Amino acid sequence: MLGIIRQRVARKGVPASIVEQSLQRIRNRPVAYASRCYSSTAKQMTVRDALNSALDEEMSADPKVFLMGEEVGEYQGAYKISKGLLDKYGPERVVDTPITEAGFAGIGVGAAYYGLKPVIEFMTINFTLQAIDHIINSAAKSNYMSAGQMSVPIVFRGPNGAAAGVGAQHSQCYASWYSSCPGLKVLAPYSSEDARGLLKAAIRDPDPVVFLENELLYGESFPVSAEVLDSSFCLPIGKAKIEREGKDVTITAFSKMVGFVLKAAEILAEEGITAEVINLRSIRPLDRSTINASVRKTNRLVTVEEGFPQHGIGAEICASVVEESFEYLDAPVERIAGADVPMPYAANLERLAVPQIEDIVRAAKRACYRSVPMAATA
Amino acid sequence: MAFCLTKAKKLIYNHLKSKMGSLGIINHGNWTHPVSFSHPIPQNLKKPDTFFTNNTTLFASRRFESIIAGKHLDSLRNVFDEIEVLNFPGGKVKFTSEMKFLSESPEERIHCYRVLDDNGQPTVHSNSVQIGEEVAVKMYNDMVTLQLMDSIFYEAQRQGRISFYLTTIGEEAINIASAAALNIDDLIFPQYREAGVLLWRGFSLQEFANQCFGNRDDNGKGRQMPIHYGSKKHNYFTVASTVATQISHAVGAAYALKMDGRDACTVTYFGDGGTSTGDFHAALNFAAVMEAPVIFFCRNNGWAISTPVSDQFRSDGIVVRGQAYGVRSIRVDGNDALAIFSAIQAARRMAIGESRPVLIEALTYRAGHHSTSDDSTKYRPVHEIEWWRVARDPVSRFKKWIESNGWWSDEAEFELRSSVRKQLLHAIQVAEKVEKPAIAEIFTDVYDVPPANLCEQETLLRETIKRHPQDYPSHFQFPL
Secondary structure, eight states: OHHHHHHHHHHTTOOHHHHHHHHHHHSOOOOOOOOOOOOSSOEEEEHHHHHHHHHHHHHHHOTTEEEEETTSSTTSOTTSTTTTHHHHHOTTTEEEOOSOHHHHHHHHHHHHHHTOEEEEEOSSGGGGGGTHHIIIIIIITHHHHTTTSOOOOOEEEEEOSOOSSOOGGGOOOOHHHHHTSTTOEEEOOOSHHHHHHHHHHHHHOSSOEEEEEOGGGTTOEEEEOHHHHSTTOOOOTTOOEEEEOOSSEEEEEOTHHHHHHHHHHHHHHHTTOOEEEEEOOEEETTOHHHHHHHHHHHOOEEEEOSSOSTTOHHHHHHHHHHHHHGGGOSSOOEEEOOOSSOOOOSHHHHHHHSOOHHHHHHHHHHHTTSSOOOOTTO | OOOOOOSOHHHHHHHHHHHHHHHHHHHTTTOOOOOOTTSOOOHHHHSHHHHHHHOHHHHHHHHTHHHHGGGGHHHHHHHTTTOOEEEETTEEEEOOSSOOOOOSSOSSOOOOBOSBOTTSOBOTTOOOOOOOHHHHHHHHHHHHHHHHHHHHHHHHHHTTSSSOOOOOTTOHHHHHHHHHTSOTTSEEEOOSSOHHHHHHHTOOHHHHHHHHHTOTTOTTTTOSOTTOOOBTTTTBOOOOSSTTHHHHHHHHHHHHHHHHTOSOOEEEEEETGGGGSHHHHHHHHHHHHHTOOEEEEEEEOSEETTEEHHHHOOSSTTHHHHHHTTOEEEEEETTOHHHHHHHHHHHHHHHHHTTOOEEEEEEOOOOSOSSTTOOGGGTSOHHHHHHHHHTTOHHHHHHHHHHHTTOOOHHHHHHHHHHHHHHHHHHHHHHHHSOOOOGGGGTTTSSSSOOHHHHHHHHHHHHHHHHOGGGSOGGGOOOO
16 A cells, blocks of 8 residues: 555655655554675675685584585585685595485485584585485484484585576576475575575584575675674574665565676666565575565565476465565565476577576566566466 | 407507507606506505595506506516406406306305204304303393284284384394394494394383374374384484485494494394395495495395395395495394394494494394285285294294203293283383373474474464364364
8 A cells, every 4th residue: 555655656756755754654664684794895705715615614613514525525526615625624524425416415414313514515406306315304304203312413505506508407496395395494695695604504503404505606706794704604594684675676586596686676776666685595494574574665576586486485485475464565476487497408598498687677667567567367 | 448358368468568668668757666567556555535635646657557567568578478467447457368257146145154053053163152141031031022012012003002013023033133242332223123122222111112102201202103213312213214214324324433433333224125225225335435334234034015035136135235345244044143143243343443334134034014004915925924933933043042051941931921911011001091292292303493483383273272172172182
């Protein structure tokens, strides 16, 4: 209701700020979570270095932490995430494995049952399908099934989702698969700060964590403050981050899509739409309160993800908002997701199968009634 | 890479000579290590870590060692007729000019180690460990207790008092004797037919009953089906329904034990069927590579539900597979308590002292049905079942041995059986009456700390039960 008033007033040319001020007195504004982690003298750090330093520091701090996976040792990591760790910690703590995801996931779980803290690296999360029985049945459910006698402080990590030109069996996003399972925690970092803070939190956490990285983000640099670089730095699991505040539409995303959404937000800002960008960071547990608070502020929601649309993260977010903030919605929720096809290889086809910045911009406009809705049944 | 040679030796020699000769000229100056063919692989080269981290040039020279042989052409010529060796990553291999396939089935199957004959008398030349009276009597007591527990709980399921049960009939020796030869610090990763191991370690009959009834006193908090026992106190990891996953877990835990330098090993049990899984393969392979102190105990009881071993694999049982992975292995008579005891004790010493995995294949027979959901007379002859159950019963065989030592009597037998029977019936009666677990236990242990959404749901559930008691009938029990 308030959202419609504001829109109508805006269209008539009244400056938005005046409208906002008057509306503020009318409605309760919930406290929005905002963080300013970047100091003015920000150092740049790639996500790769962020992950490497996080692993290094956690292994140094706790002798129970060890890394296991294919190519993690001698090869310095398939994506060089574990560079230098074999030299520093030796082959007992950086274990190169034979090719059997099921095998080394099971062995990692066994070590965790005993009390070690394994970090299991998969060359891509796609390969976790070989090990998914151990992840779900041996890790996620064990604490519950054993009535608390067998805890599993393990981290399963690797690059998730689409890379570039790697085809269907190397490009699927498994965020919704793992985040539907109770007993697991599922994290998806975007920036270097996310990568460092969340990986440290995951390693320290007594529950099994699936840590979804992104291959294309490994080489991207982000500013990091001194606080982030400190070895005790840690981010809370279950808290999303508002990357950019806005008033007109809430856009949620995780991992690489956060970058796309931020760019889309800039384009939208030029057209007078301020988008509030939420970086989910934690898929399970999902930060429903931050999302709902934001939607109650903006009254419109666009969810963005790279994975397949059916039963995706956007579906869960939409359901949560409909359940808790139905009367605040002024428009149907827009879901942007990857195409409902196995990922093709050809560059043009691949580009069409993955959300692009323009898709996000158009969806935000639709949510703000600035363009024609693309209803499936229209 | 195929290295079967069918050419005459002379042709090969000339071929190699020309290759080495030209390469010898190119590389003559670079490598100056005179390595002869008869030199065994240096010790430090066997350990991959020193191999790679210390000396990449050494690696390079190892790769081209066969070229260096150009220098030794003269000495080669002399020994050529005696030995021809291929320098392969992974070790030297002798050539042969005879094309011979390894047979798929051996002329003779691997022999089966046993100590006691069918009449419970020690066989001649048995190098078994001596067991004292106290241990032997406890072993027998526990075997009888296990047997009685199985029959009474099976009946309880048939009467509808518990939903499911699975017996160890025919495998009492495997259960008790293997447990007896281990220390309490050794970690057990069971499949599901090893309740006797937990019994030996001190899990009480009441505790078994509580788990089967899923009541409030169940240390598993009513989370699992019957027979899915687990006890951290007894170092017995909770039974899971997934087949053979415990094998990989055992290797991981063994690796952790090794890193901790503990005087303990892990022991994992699985059946003949479980060896077909990917987990078995990965775990054995890994254990050998990681040099993990784990004992793999295969209960080859001839049947995986209705699948006989002839449909399960075509190898000579499981013992030969251990060898294939580079794991020391032995085959034992699974109905001979003393043979199992000796083998486990020796395996344990090797596993911990030499930091290596060991495989024990115990040949036995699943004399009972797979579980209460199975009627095995449908797929195997009744007389076969009866023969194994009676003529090859491991309990009576061990009884004959302890009787012949003067450690047991008919009176003691009667006492034991009637006392255990009473205890079991009492345990069931008590377990049946105990309240079911509190509803809070639906929500605990999902995570280390219950998350906000589950706390909310619990509050909501309690309110709902209070508000709509008619939807929560009392015979179901919803203790708040």
